[in-house]
Amino acid sequence: MLTVKASARTSAGRRVAFLDEDSVTLAVDAAWEWFRRDPNARMAKLVLGDEWEQSERKTIEAALAPWLGGPTGQEVKLESTLVRAWESNGGREAYGRITVGGHGRSDVVEPEPSLALDAPTVDLCKKWETEWPRLRTMGAHVPAGTWDRSAQARLGLFGVRRGSTLTFPPPVDSTRKQWAPLPRRGTIDSFTVVSKGAGPSEYHPWSEAVGDYVVAVANLEGARVAAPMVAGTVVTGVAIDAVVEPVLRRLYAEAGRWRYGIKLRQV
Amino acid sequence: MTRFGTREESARELFAEAAREAFESVDKGIDASRVDEAWIGSLAMGGYQLGNLGPFAVQAAGLDGVPARRVENACASSGYALRDAWLAIKSGTVDVALVGGLEKMNDLERAHQRYWLGVSGDTEWERTAGLTFPGTYALMARRHMHEYGTTEDHLASVAEKNHANGAKNPKAQFQKVVTRQKIRQSPYVCSPLRLFDCCSTTDGASALVLAGDDVVPKLTDAPVWIRGSGAASDALAVYERASMTRLEATIDASRMAYKQAGVDASMIDLAEVHDCFTIAELLAIEDLGFARKGEGGPFVDDGRAGVGAEIAVNASGGLKAKGHPLGATGAAQAYEVFLQLRGQAGSRQVPGAEVALTHNVGGSGASCAVHVYGRSP
Numbered sequence: 001m002l003t004v005k006a007s008a009r010t011s012a013g014r015r016v017a018f019l020d021e022d023s024v025t026l027a028v029d030a031a032w033e034w035f036r037r038d039p040n041a042r043m044a045k046l047v048l049g050d051e052w053e054q055s056e057r058k059t060i061e062a063a064l065a066p067w068l069g070g071p072t073g074q075e076v077k078l079e080s081t082l083v084r085a086w087e088s089n090g091g092r093e094a095y096g097r098i099t100v101g102g103h104g105r106s107d108v109v110e111p112e113p114s115l116a117l118d119a120p121t122v123d124l125c126k127k128w129e130t131e132w133p134r135l136r137t138m139g140a141h142v143p144a145g146t147w148d149r150s151a152q153a154r155l156g157l158f159g160v161r162r163g164s165t166l167t168f169p170p171p172v173d174s175t176r177k178q179w180a181p182l183p184r185r186g187t188i189d190s191f192t193v194v195s196k197g198a199g200p201s202e203y204h205p206w207s208e209a210v211g212d213y214v215v216a217v218a219n220l221e222g223a224r225v226a227a228p229m230v231a232g233t234v235v236t237g238v239a240i241d242a243v244v245e246p247v248l249r250r251l252y253a254e255a256g257r258w259r260y261g262i263k264l265r266q267v
Numbered sequence: 268m269t270r271f272g273t274r275e276e277s278a279r280e281l282f283a284e285a286a287r288e289a290f291e292s293v294d295k296g297i298d299a300s301r302v303d304e305a306w307i308g309s310l311a312m313g314g315y316q317l318g319n320l321g322p323f324a325v326q327a328a329g330l331d332g333v334p335a336r337r338v339e340n341a342c343a344s345s346g347y348a349l350r351d352a353w354l355a356i357k358s359g360t361v362d363v364a365l366v367g368g369l370e371k372m373n374d375l376e377r378a379h380q381r382y383w384l385g386v387s388g389d390t391e392w393e394r395t396a397g398l399t400f401p402g403t404y405a406l407m408a409r410r411h412m413h414e415y416g417t418t419e420d421h422l423a424s425v426a427e428k429n430h431a432n433g434a435k436n437p438k439a440q441f442q443k444v445v446t447r448q449k450i451r452q453s454p455y456v457c458s459p460l461r462l463f464d465c466c467s468t469t470d471g472a473s474a475l476v477l478a479g480d481d482v483v484p485k486l487t488d489a490p491v492w493i494r495g496s497g498a499a500s501d502a503l504a505v506y507e508r509a510s511m512t513r514l515e516a517t518i519d520a521s522r523m524a525y526k527q528a529g530v531d532a533s534m535i536d537l538a539e540v541h542d543c544f545t546i547a548e549l550l551a552i553e554d555l556g557f558a559r560k561g562e563g564g565p566f567v568d569d570g571r572a573g574v575g576a577e578i579a580v581n582a583s584g585g586l587k588a589k590g591h592p593l594g595a596t597g598a599a600q601a602y603e604v605f606l607q608l609r610g611q612a613g614s615r616q617v618p619g620a621e622v623a624l625t626h627n628v629g630g631s632g633a634s635c636a637v638h639v640y641g642r643s644p
Contacts, residue, residue: 141382142391150391169392190413190511192405193458194397200385201378203397215397217406217506226406226506228397240413251395261395 141202147259154261157182157246159223168223185267186220188242193234202252202259206231218244218264227262236266243267268473268602271590272440273373278315279327281472282307282369285595286328289365289474292605294487297476299328303361305335306352308345308368309594312383313375324367328474333365339594341387342543344368345473346597346627346636350496353638356479363482367474368595380468387630389504401465401544403505403631405457408546410511412459414561417549419459421564423450425545426463428573429581433588435615440469440590464545469590473598475605480644491608494530494622495639497523503633512561516635517554517626524624525556528639532556535639536620537579537607539600541628542587551626552580555637579617582607597627597636604640 150169152158159168161180168182193212197204207213214229216238229238230249249263269284276284290297307324311317321335338348345368352364372380385399393403411417427447433439445463453462476486483490499519502508508515525531532555540555542548549563557578558566566572572580583589583603586596604623606612623640 142395146391189506190406190410192398192402192409192460193455194402195455195457198399198401198456199397200394200399201381202395213397215402215406217511224506226393226396226398226504240409251397259395 141254142259144254152179157248157262166221166223168220168225182223182225182246182262183221184245186218186223186225186244186246188238188240188244188264189217189219189224190240191216191229191238200252202254203228206252214238216244216264218246220246225262225264227264230263230265233266238266268438268595268599269471270438271469271471271592271595271599274371274470276470278369278371278472279323281371281470282324282367282474283327283329285367285369285472285474286324286330286365289367289476293476294489295485297363297486299330301363301482302330302333302365302476303363304352304355305330305333305365305367306338306348307335307366307594308338308340308343308348308597309370310339310341310344310383310387311337312370312372312593313379314383315371324369325365328365328367330365335365340634340636341629342541342591342593342596343627343629343634343636344594344597346600346625346638347498347629347634349475349477349493349597349601349638350498350636352477353493353496356477359479362479364477365474366477366598366601367472368592368598369472370592370594371470372468372592373470384468387633389502389507393504393506399457400631401457401460404544404546405460406505407511407550407631408459408464408544411546411549411561414512415564417546417561417564419451419461420447421549421568422459422461422464422545423447424564424568425542425548426450426587428567429542429548429585429587432574432582432615433584435613436584436589437613439584439588440467440471441584441588460544460546466543466586466591469592471590471592471595471599473595473602475598475601489609491605492641492644493638494641494644495524495526495528495637497521497525497527497637498635499523500634501632503630505631508632512550513554514550514628514632514635516632517551517628517637520635520637521555521624521626524637524639528622528641530622530639534622535578535624536622537582537604537617538624538626539583539585539603540580540624540626541596541635542581542585543591543628545587547628548580548585548587551628555624555626574615574617579620582612582615582617597625600625600627601638601640608640608642 153170158179159166159182160170161178166180191214193214195212196207199207210231212234214233216229217224217226225246244264245267246262247265248260251259251261269281274281305321305325307321309320311320316323320337325333325335338344338351340347348368349366352366355361356364385394388394388400388403427445427450430441430443430445434442434444450463455461456465478486497520499516501516505511540548540551552558552563552566552572553560571577574582604625607617607620608623610616621642625638627636
């Protein structure tokens with residue numbers, strides 16, 4: 001089992017561990033995760049923030065409908081929701097609050113990590129998407145075990161601090177790793193717009209959904225990170241020295257399993 | 268070397284062809300039994316003959332029984348094979364060596380091909396960020412533009428020059444002049460790199476005969492001498508390096524080679540540099556010391572890197588036009604230098620060439636081998 005220490009703080013002070021897609025499914029996952037953990041939970045309320053477009057609301061409501069009245073234990077297929085949300089938002093990453101509740105309580109799930117070390121742990125290995133195309137890898141293949149060993153860095157958005165230097169990814173010789181969260185702000189050192197078909201095949205489904213995508217190298221107060229930027233960055237535009245923040249997102253699927261990691265979003 | 272391009276022949280046949288020409292180029296003749304050992308560069312693209320490629324190649328070359336091994340450092344494989352053989356000869360344990368490289372890239376389906384191109388980069392953190400090699404070099408190009416004002420037109424000038432040179436090379440994959448307009452109008456692969464900023468996938472093989480000082484007089488009266496050899500490594504991932512606008516491995520390897528050869532950059536008449544992407548040639552021109560940092564673009568655009576100009580860079584057409592069969596490229600660069608320093612390069616001959624250099628890079632700069640050659644020792 002893979003344990004993850006990434007979390008989102010909710011309005012009620014509850015920490016909800018979440019798994020994300022490009023925002024829509026991120027929040028949906030978070031809500032699902034919350035209810036999955038509480039056997040007595042009954043989802044009685046679902047309120048979407050005003051920032052969601054009407055079409056996105058419908059997508060999310062439809063996705064969560066099976067859980068109203070209690071978790072059914074069934075996974076919800078969400079790939080199509082990503083595409084629809086992206087299209088409905090004019091090619092920009094959808095982003096907003098989802099309030100879920102039951103038993104007299106309600107929490108706003110903010111789809112961002114709080115980088116809290118004391119957050120609940122989540123089993124990412126359960127996140128299988130059986131209908132995801134089984135593509136032949138084109139260079140982004142990392143064995144599952146190797147990937148899991150780097151979960152703290154990838155999913156917790158943590159680097160390793162040595163004195164005043166923050167290193168990401170963590171150096172292999174860090175026998176006594178002093179984990180430190182990546183700074184929440186940085187600037188772009190360079191970027192490229194990857195045209196359709198020019199990325200690793202693992203990225204093709206995402207590319208099919210959102211078109212060309214941006215990969216940037218960002219300097220997060222000394223720690224340099226290479227990461228894709230969230231969907232819609234091509235539309236909104238990007239430039240060297242632009243301010244960005246690291247966010248946790250689904251990257252791609254390999255052998256039916258989601259791979260989560262850092263994306264960058266312009267602030 | 269074989270003609271580069273899309274070849275129907277098998278890897279075995281291609282290497283046999285390259286080795287045959289290498290032996291036939293020995294002026295006074297050589298018997299295959301004189302070869303002591305062989306070093307063969309190859310990525311073994313597609314996994315075809317991934318194991319025991321050394322014996323596979325020497326058998327194809329008619330050198331049964333000769334100890335051989337595959338040397339692998341991505342696109343710098345046969346540059347390193349050349350260095351390893353040179354070191355063995357210098358150590359006195361080998362008198363005559365066969366150095367070569369081979370790659371069959373075009374008989375793979377596209378996705379399989381790209382996987383094998385991808386495996387030489389930093390898989391764990393860079394590939395997983397959605398990058399392939401055009402992307403990593405595009406990051407370097409964008410930063411170079413930002414820091415030094417390099418333009419897409421500068422990049423296009425590299426492609427234009429190398430295609431013009433390739434048009435004069437009967438062994439080049441692309442033997443056509445390409446206009447700057449066509450280059451600038453080609454689609455982006457990873458911006459700011461367009462289709463014509465990228466080299467192609469290529470089949471081909473190359474081979475060289477190396478001999479120790481004592482043996483040379485028995486083989487030829489017009490040898491080409493390796494005067495210096497340098498090599499260096501750097502971080503696999505571009506973002507892990509101190510700078511995205513220079514390749515430290517190139518700087519370190521060339522420093523070593525220049526020192527051994529007793530020359531500096533100003534003494535080089537022609538250079539075959541690793542232009543897998545146009546930005547890579549600009550970085551090489553700067554990092555090898557032919558132009559000051561940031562001035563590579565204007566250097567090429569002003570015609571200073573043409574045949575007969577200040578220094579002839581990629582007179583063969585480079586990887587861009589001649590083609591880039593990964594493992595065969597390093598030895599093919601040496602093959603061009605061999606022709607040039609012996610005055611056998613035909614219509615692309617660099618006039619009065621005395622000192623030459625080859626620059627062979629693996630991945631996006633993680634490994635590099637630089638050699639300096641002369642008409643005299």
